[in-house]
Amino acid sequence: MYNENKLSLNFDTKTLKHFKLVSLLFGALLAFAGISGIIVPQLMAVVVNIFFGWLLIFGAGLGLYLVFLTGGRSFITWLKPILLLITGIVFLLMPDVGIATLTLLIAFYLLLDAYGNFGVAFEFSAHKIRGWILLNGIISLLLALIILFAWTTQSATILGIFVGISLLFDGVVIFMIGLLAHK
Numbered sequence: 001m002y003n004e005n006k007l008s009l010n011f012d013t014k015t016l017k018h019f020k021l022v023s024l025l026f027g028a029l030l031a032f033a034g035i036s037g038i039i040v041p042q043l044m045a046v047v048v049n050i051f052f053g054w055l056l057i058f059g060a061g062l063g064l065y066l067v068f069l070t071g072g073r074s075f076i077t078w079l080k081p082i083l084l085l086i087t088g089i090v091f092l093l094m095p096d097v098g099i100a101t102l103t104l105l106i107a108f109y110l111l112l113d114a115y116g117n118f119g120v121a122f123e124f125s126a127h128k129i130r131g132w133i134l135l136n137g138i139i140s141l142l143l144a145l146i147i148l149f150a151w152t153t154q155s156a157t158i159l160g161i162f163v164g165i166s167l168l169f170d171g172v173v174i175f176m177i178g179l180l181a182h183k
Helices: 013-039 041-069 075-093 095-123 130-180
Strands: none
Touching: 013 041, 013 130, 041 075, 041 095, 041 130, 075 095, 095 130
């Protein structure tokens, strides 16, 4: 029978010890990276920008290789990998542009999240959870507006803090899973 309050994993003792060690180490490293990002958000923003720049370049290389393998003869088949390559290069050579772009994408995501929450709250109009859904939507909307009003001047700070907070909470959760692994 399924018990939603207890997670049942059937691992041997050796695997469980390894999982616990890796979870504790990885969780602590993520939490440290998150705290570092909150303390020095501009540095975190540069690191995130470099990561995305290289990710785009890698994706472009893979795309160009696949288009070459499939014998792409029209310009349109080459367009996406070329645009990915150009974007990745721009992110690396002009980090301010990349950081501003990533921050604007976070604002766009938060606006979509707010819109979705308001729509779901409308659907749950008769339920008690509606207030929490509305609150989530309002918070997402406020965060998006803060980003949009401070976008051009504070992009690095906003991006670094948001990524830092995310890494911190991810690290804490993974660390807690490691602590609970032996039970």
